[in-house]
Amino acid sequence: MAGSMKALRFHSAKDLRVESVPVPELLPGQVKVKPEWCGICGSDLHEYLTGPILTPAVGKPHRLTGCTVPLIMGHEFAGEVVELGPGVQPGRLKVGMKVCIEPTLFDDTCPPCLDRRRNCCEKGGFFGLSGWGGGFSEYACLQEKVVHPLPDNVSTEIGALVEPLAVAWHAVKASDHSPDQSALVVGAGPIGLAVLFCLLAKGCRQILISEVSPQRIKHALDIAASHPDVEIKVLDPTKEDVVAKAKELCSQGNQGPNTAYDCAGVQKSIETAIGAVRKGGLVCNVSVWEKPATIDVNALVFSEKKLMGVACYCEGDFQEVIEAISTGKIRNPEKLITARVALEDAVTNGFEALMKSREHVKILVHP
Ligand SMILES: NC(=O)c1ccc[n+]([C@@H]2O[C@H](COP(=O)([O-])OP(=O)(O)OC[C@H]3O[C@@H](n4cnc5c(N)ncnc54)[C@H](O)[C@@H]3O)[C@@H](O)[C@H]2O)c1
Ligand SMILES: [Zn+2]
Incomplete structure (x- = not known):
């Protein structure tokens, strides 16, 4: 699917832009997701204020993705599967399914990764901070194994809270x-x-x-x-x-x-x-x-x-959180959500609002 889409990109500190960018190409083993809700995280705020921190510096491609700024932001997201890439068998994932995304990027080959500590990967990064796309956009293509199905009783709004x-x-x-x-x-x-x-x-x-x-x-x-x-x-x-x-x-x-x-x-x-x-x-x-x-x-x-x-999460954590929400062990997590904004308003009513007051906890963006 060629064409363009809207996305919120990080250019430099205090310079985030909603722009028209190419729809990402769906590679073998990947799944194309249409993000519905994506939370603004404290690290997104840090990038906005004093970045680049986790985003690669100008002229320094990220060690894993090789990407440079401008980059699409957003790593706390959930949405709908719209297409399965070559080699992805329909089964665990199907078109139309609601899913949330585990955004850590890792090489799966370094000593910490081989030691089942992909959260400590030597080349690690985040989808939505280090390249390959992000959740503040209309489409995102991700490796099959980081896409987690949401049960019927877990909405994509709640799905966006699974990451924190x-x-x-x-x-x-x-x-x-x-x-x-x-x-x-x-x-x-x-x-x-x-x-x-x-x-x-x-x-x-x-x-x-x-x-x-x-x-x-x-x-x-x-x-x-x-x-x-x-x-x-x-x-x-x-x-x-x-x-x-x-x-x-x-x-x-x-x-x-x-x-x-x-x-x-x-x-x-x-x-x-x-x-x-x-x-x-x-x-x-x-x-x-x-x-x-x-x-x-x-x-x-x-x-x-x-x-x-402790850093991020490892294999199994996302599935356990989704199950805990679905079975009611994590009760009313929507209490964390204090505002919902459109992509066009994400900077003013999202990033700026979070900086102004501690009244907000989690602001979700609807891309
Ligand atoms: N380890 C990880 O993988 C991981 C992932 C996400 C975020 N983080 C980090 O977790 C931390 C918390 O994230 P957040 O988004 O909730 O940040 P936040 O800034 O929104 O919340 C921090 C809270 O601490 C309060 N606070 C400040 N000084 C205090 C004190 N002396 N006593 C009690 N409370 C005090 C603040 O009022 C604020 O409400 C940040 O440092 C963030 O970078 C870590
Ligand atoms: Zn690694």
Whole structure:
């Protein structure tokens, strides 16, 4: 199918354009998808503000895709299958099926990939940041194995939330947190709230959330209100000592939560996470840092606390999130969606709106 389509492309910081570009060619082993909803992610915002960060720098083709700017953006998306490429057998995927996309790009050949850690691929990137297309467009062609069918009871709007939920799902899984343990989530942005949803899906009974922004506190309280059977406490570090409060609230067996998730990525948040977690507990860092943090390593040593990092998601995470939504374990994830905008309005009512206020959590674009 030749012709052109509309797409939102990254040229440079503060320069995103809705343009007419060629419809991508469908290669063997690929599936052509028509994106219906695509979320704006914090990393998209970072590119918009100070990019290129994950997008390749001018004149430096991406190490895996070989693509250079301008590039189509958007990696949190779901839509409809419109065509199967040569070699793709109809079965798991069919034309007309609703699907969501796992956007990590990996070479499948480097040592981390062979070690089943494609999220740590030496050449890794993202569909929607590193080339080959993106979700803020009318069509996208992707390898069959990164296209995941959505059950009938999961809409493409919710499908666009699977990606951030998969980040959180992977974090909760990697941290080995068990339902009878207590958790602290530092930062209630889209990722922190997604961690909250995944902890709830796991059946956790005691969850603390620390957040500085009044608007985001409101979102966390709203999710908490829809789970009255679970002890969810939202703490405000501008008003109380979160470390002391966490120790007081989680005092079964040992003081402090078993696991703390840093989903804010600032010096204060990692200090809170390390300070609050119980002796022998785990700090799971989900944040991507703009600059290095200062860590008091002795605070780990003499309390035998552990610190780990988690990146994206691996094989199985997308399928598990889709199933958790479909079976109601992840309940009402649409609470993360605070606005829906057309592609033409994505910059003003999407990117700019997210920068102006923390009232928004997830804004979805309808390409
Ligand atoms: N590991 C991964 O694969 C992965 C994937 C996606 C995003 N991320 C990262 O996760 C982090 C969170 O993403 P997001 O989109 O939710 O970001 P966000 O900026 O929207 O949310 C961060 C929240 O932390 C709050 N905060 C700031 N300082 C705080 C403090 N001292 N105590 C408590 N809360 C505080 C902010 O008010 C904000 O609501 C970012 O660093 C992002 O880059 C990581
Ligand atoms: Zn690799």
